[in-house]
Structure formats: structure tokens, C-alpha cells
Amino acid sequence: MSVVQIVPISFDRFNALADREATERIRAAKARLGNKAVLLCHHYQRADVYQHADLTGDSLKLSRLASQSDADYIVFCGVHFMAEVADILSRPEQISILPDLAAGCSMADMASLAKVERAWRELSSVMNPDEKVTPVTYINSAADLKAFCGEHGGIVCTSSNAPKILEWSFARREKVLFFPDQHLGRWSGHKMGIPLDEMAIWNPDLEMGGLTKAQIAKAKIILWHGYCSVHQMFQPAHIIKFRNQYPDGKVISHPECSFEVCRQSDAIGSTETIIRTVKDSAPDTRWLVGTELNLVERLAEEVKHEGKIVQFMAPTVCMCSTMQRIDPQHLAWTLENLADGRVVNQIKVPEHEAGLAKIALQRMLDAS
Numbered sequence: 001m002s003v004v005q006i007v008p009i010s011f012d013r014f015n016a017l018a019d020r021e022a023t024e025r026i027r028a029a030k031a032r033l034g035n036k037a038v039l040l041c042h043h044y045q046r047a048d049v050y051q052h053a054d055l056t057g058d059s060l061k062l063s064r065l066a067s068q069s070d071a072d073y074i075v076f077c078g079v080h081f082m083a084e085v086a087d088i089l090s091r092p093e094q095i096s097i098l099p100d101l102a103a104g105c106s107m108a109d110m111a112s113l114a115k116v117e118r119a120w121r122e123l124s125s126v127m128n129p130d131e132k133v134t135p136v137t138y139i140n141s142a143a144d145l146k147a148f149c150g151e152h153g154g155i156v157c158t159s160s161n162a163p164k165i166l167e168w169s170f171a172r173r174e175k176v177l178f179f180p181d182q183h184l185g186r187w188s189g190h191k192m193g194i195p196l197d198e199m200a201i202w203n204p205d206l207e208m209g210g211l212t213k214a215q216i217a218k219a220k221i222i223l224w225h226g227y228c229s230v231h232q233m234f235q236p237a238h239i240i241k242f243r244n245q246y247p248d249g250k251v252i253s254h255p256e257c258s259f260e261v262c263r264q265s266d267a268i269g270s271t272e273t274i275i276r277t278v279k280d281s282a283p284d285t286r287w288l289v290g291t292e293l294n295l296v297e298r299l300a301e302e303v304k305h306e307g308k309i310v311q312f313m314a315p316t317v318c319m320c321s322t323m324q325r326i327d328p329q330h331l332a333w334t335l336e337n338l339a340d341g342r343v344v345n346q347i348k349v350p351e352h353e354a355g356l357a358k359i360a361l362q363r364m365l366d367a368s
């Protein structure tokens with residue numbers, strides 16, 4: 001008996017597609033797939049991809065949507081860790097897909113399992129971390145770090161629930177090791193009333209994180225030395241200039257921005273919160289927004305009919321270059337293959353790792 005192998009169509013045949021043709025082919029493939037596929041889209045996706053979204057959201061909302069979907073295929077227009085979360089939270093027979101495997105997150109790459117395990121070992125020379133420290137990983141991290149948290153009594157957080165997750169953590173243990181984003185950790189700790197001098201930076205490239213025993217003993221939160229290269233572009237000087245020009249203007253930023261940018265903003269929130277806050281604001285309000293450019297440009301368009309003006313915080317063009325990798329050509333290639341029964345770019349977290357990571361994710365969903 002001969003076995004028929006279904007070989008995926010190579011991406012090479014889609015690479016040179018004109019945007020308009022790619023768009024038509026996406027529409028046609030989506031129509032053929034019907035409700036077998038759902039397109040989940042993060043708010044940083046480019047307009048020519050975002051227009052095809054079935055559902056949009058920030059990381060927390062998209063995690064919930066992935067866990068509730070009935071579709072056979074969850075096509076994630078976002079970055080790698082998001083497609084991993086979709087795989088972990090969906091049913092075993094559902095398939096999570098990332099249209100371009102090169103769509104990673106440079107911040108997530110700043111913490112690896114080897115380095116976090118080393119930090120845990122080094123901390124154990126001064127205390128028993130499994131009794132004293134809750135490991136908290138930002139959702140922007142690889143699945144093996146979520147699994148580490150699941151195994152060590154820890155939890156996942158997102159930009160929309162981090163203070164609540166810190167409360168959960170401190171109710172169980174006296175300290176937190178927060179990775180990989182120092183800014184989200186610091187801002188959330190500050191919101192809880194933890195003084196800045198009780199938050200220490202752990203440099204993973206130095207022995208003992210570059211900290212003395214006394215500094216570790218004093219720290220309530222040990223912050224990993226990680227950051228988002230997009231959000232670090234936003235500076236307090238941009239806010240000062242805006243406020244001088246428009247004293248009635250409002251400033252809203254993502255908590256991945258530096259502490260000073262957050263402190264000088266009128267509001268802080270996840271991508272979903274930023275969009276909702278600006279949309280719910282009074283007509284004719286002027287906003288300065290500290291988050292990724294695709295979101296800001298879309299939002300500016302959507303609210304301009306109400307007389308609202310939305311400005312991007314940085315003077316230079318800074319997009320999330322990895323989010324940007326999901327383009328109409330990759331999406332057309334993915335969907336046409338799926339419509340023909342060929343799965344490409346599946347994201348599959350190994351079973352053991354997925355089980356432990358799910359524990360940490362479920363703790364977050366229950367606590368949020």
C-alpha cells in the first residue's frame with residue numbers, strides 16, 4: 001500500500017507576491033477554511049495583517065481567547081511566545097500556528113532557562129528560594145521559563161495583571177524573582193507601595209547577579225536585567241516637550257516603558273487598556289502614547305472623527321521588528337496550506353514542559 005505524503009507548498013512561491021494579490025489569497029483561503037481556523041491578532045500587528053483578524057487583544061485577552069476557541073487551527077498573528085501560550089492553553093488536538101517562525105521577542109530572549117536556573121542555584125546559597133521566593137515570569141518569555149515557574153510555586157503575569165500577580169506572590173512567599181522585564185516589575189512593585197531601594201537588579205551575566213548578600217536580603221523584588229528595545233526608546237524628555245506644547249494634553253504609556261516615563265504619564269496600561277482609555281476619553285482630547293507605532297497609528301485613525309489627536313511618543317519610527325515579520329505573504333502561505341490540509345509552522349510545546357507551564361498560566365488566569 002502506498003502512503004500519500006502531503007508536502008507543504010514552499011514559501012518561496014509566496015515571497016514575491018504583490019501585497020494586493022496576497023490580500024486576495026488570504027481572503028479566499030479564509031473563506032475556504034471557514035470556522036476551522038481562527039486568526040488571533042495582537043494589537044502591534046501591521047495594518048495589512050490586522051485587517052484579517054477574527055479576534056484581537058493584548059496578551060491576557062488573547063490567552064483567554066485561545067483557551068476558549070473551538071477552531072482546529074489557531075493562527076497567531078503575533079510573536080512566538082504568544083503562539084506557545086495558545087498551544088499550551090488549547091485542547092491537545094488543536095493546532096497553534098505562527099505564520100513566520102522568525103517572529104520572536106527580543107525581550108523574551110533576555111532570560112533563558114539556564115540563566116534562571118543558575119540564579120535559583122545562586123540564591124540557594126543565601127536562602128531556600130523554594131520557601132522564600134516566588135518566581136514570576138512575564139508572559140513575554142519562553143515556555144520553559146513558564147514551566148520553571150509552574151514547578152517552583154510561581155506564576156505568569158501580563159502587562160494588565162502584574163500588580164495583582166505580585167499580591168498573589170507575596171501572599172505566599174516573602175520575595176519575588178521577576179523576569180525578564182525589569183520595567184514592568186519595578187512599576188508594578190511601585191504601584192504596590194514597595195520602595196525602589198527594596199527592588200534590586202539581577203544581572204544574569206554576573207556571579208550572584210552582581211548583588212551582595214545584604215542587597216539580596218533587603219530586596220523584596222529581584223528584577224531581571226531585561227527590557228524591551230521598542231519601549232526603551234520613549235524618554236521623559238518626549239513627555240516634557242509634549243506637556244510644554246499642549247498643557248491640556250494627556251499621556252498614556254505601556255508599563256514596559258522606563259520608570260521615569262511611567263511616573264510622568266497620566267495613565268499606564270496594557271495595549272488593550274491604552275486603546276480603551278483613548279477611545280473612552282472625551283472628544284477633542286489630545287494624547288501622547290508610549291507604545292508600538294502600528295497600534296498608535298491605527299488608534300489615531302480610529303478616533304480622529306471625534307476630534308481626538310493621538311501622537312506617537314518617540315520622534316523616530318520604532319516598530320516591533322519581530323511583530324512586523326508577520327506579513328500578508330506569510331499569512332497567505334500559511335492559510336492556503338491549511339485550506340489544502342497541510343499544516344505549516346506549527347508551534348508545539350513538549351508535553352512535560354507544557355504541563356508545568358500550564359500550571360503557572362492557570363494560576364495567573366485564576367488570580368486575574
Ligand code: 13P
Pocket residue numbers: 043057058059060140158159160228254256269270271272
Ligand atoms: P500587551 O499584553 O499589553 O499587549 O503587551 C505585549 C507586548 O509585547 C508589549 O510589548
Ligand code: SF4
Pocket residue numbers: 079104105106107108140228229230231256292320321322323
Ligand atoms: Fe517583545 Fe518589545 Fe516586541 Fe513586545 S514590543 S513583542 S516586548 S520586542
